[in-house]
Amino acid sequence: MKHLLSIAFIAITSFMCNANNYYEHCNTPEKKDINEIPKHVEKWLKSELANTSTTVLNSFETPAFFTKRNAKIIGYIKGYDQNLGAKTGIFYYRNQLTRENKPKVLEIHKDGRFELELPLAYPTQNYIVIENQGINFYLEPGQNLSVILNWEDLKAKRTTRVLKNVTYQGPLKQINSDLLHYQLDYPSGGFQKKEATMQPKAFKAYMLNFKTNALNKIKAYEESKAIDKKTSELLKNEIILETYHFLFDYYFHRHWGARQRKKNNIDDTLPEDYYDFIKDLPLHKQSILVNHNFASFINRLEYAEPLQAPSKNQRIETGIATDDFLKYLESKNVTVSLKEKELYTKYQKELSNWTAQNGLKNPELPKDLMNGISAFIKKHESFRKDYLEMRKERMENLKKEKFIKELKQQDSIAAGLGIKNNLIYEIIKSRKLYFYLEYSKTPKEKEWYWTALKKGITSPHVIKVGDVLFNEKVSEPETYILPKNEHGTTIFKNLIAPYKGKLIVVQFWHPHSYYRGKNLEDIKKRRNKFKNNKDIVFLNITNSARSSLEMYESSVKNNGFTNSVRIPQDDYNYLRQLFKFNASVHDVLVKQDGETVYNKFKAWDLEYFLYNKFNILPAE
Incomplete structure (x- = not known):
């Protein structure tokens, strides 16, 4: 009877295998050799490696060095198990000519394949990070490179600066292998x-x-x-x-x-x-x-x-005194009484003292003084507007004069050191552009600074990069809407969903960042000024891979974070890519709709930003 039942069971299971497509194999499959690359992966790698758009450089000192083309890292992780570790890696991309951070997420497929497309303008010798392991690579614009890794190596405790058990494939195979395995002798410690x-x-x-x-x-x-x-x-x-x-x-x-x-x-x-x-x-x-x-x-x-130019840290002397408006009125043949002069001088002094002690809060000055100054300003309102424009123009002109003076001084110093007429010095000059584009208020002002900077630059590539950055920044809106089709947007919206309807001040951080000493105290004081404001919420987001749960909880408590989340490495990678930051600390301000983000928000500028954009003042 038992024998007949066994035969019946085998017959039924055989029928299921033939009649239904539930299983790829009816027999127990042979154990896969994790040291082999599956055929479908080999085919994919070969196809990708053939898809190049440039020839490999013979030399670095040629015009072809600067070629703007996408390049690609493709690869395979032997023995990969997505259930036991990372689903992504990351490349901390930074444009050294413009100072822009644009990290890129490397996506790992379930079968162990991975790929990363990079926008290169010249060759790069860099590294990607998977499971906290650095993987070196050398890549040229328009080229593809295959990188073969082992899952056990990636999951092992990190013992060297970069992973050594790496196999490269493609036209750049040999140079990558040689760069990886040549041992440079660095001192212990x-x-x-x-x-x-x-x-x-x-x-x-x-x-x-x-x-x-x-x-x-x-x-x-x-x-x-x-x-x-x-x-x-x-x-x-x-x-x-x-x-x-x-x-x-x-x-x-x-x-x-x-x-x-x-x-x-x-x-x-x-x-x-x-x-x-x-x-x-x-x-x-x-x-x-x-x-x-x-x-x-x-x-x-x-x-x-x-x-450094001698004038770099010198203060700009505006020549603007507290009684300058009175002098301006006199220059326009406006009669100002002695009583009005005394009133205006007293107001400027009281206001200066109040601001020094209380910051941006509405000044609480004597009522009679405020009434008097209001009447005085209203009386001369048309002149006041002209005066403020004149004052603004004077300040801008003085800034520009100082800027030109510093450039000339630095050029003179560089010439004396014998380093003026070369590529790297021109890059140093162009790197100033990012700062002036960020803090100049008008397109005309931004254009003035770029025109002044590029007068001393001869490299076509450096000028082209500067032109692209200039055009981007001139047309950059004050805010942007979170992109709909990015995975990072989905992750972020889920994190901020409980706070929709409020202004959300987000800070990405980790316990090893600068949350210590005076920096920590400054951040606490700044936040405490708004802790009772129901229209604002502060949210801290950190990466679970960067510290232990114990250290995280201790840091949250010591720093007084009321809203804090600790998310997986993969999610954090997508948020780095979404908000374009490589640093350990990064600030984001999201409007009440949970969709709109400010482009130029910095936490150290919190009081000024909230006051100017939303008329929100710090509490007592």
């Missing part, structure tokens, strides 16, 4: 430790000696034919950028190393010849832009002490 414990002359000698030895090793590696000239160039540039970054870093303002030297009583008085290495910087080479360390290098160079 890094250069920061040396910077914090050595006097300037000794530190400078140490860094320059490191550079010489490392470059000689790379030269020998190239001469042995182990690597080609392009790979050698990129490896040399990495050494050069690291060396000079830390030489500049030694005296970079408010840096950790300087604080440590002070704490340890190390004399770090600036030697007269400390910065003489500047003349050796290879600032004419296009290839220096390729390495991601160029970002920190150019930041240190543009703010280095020898390159």
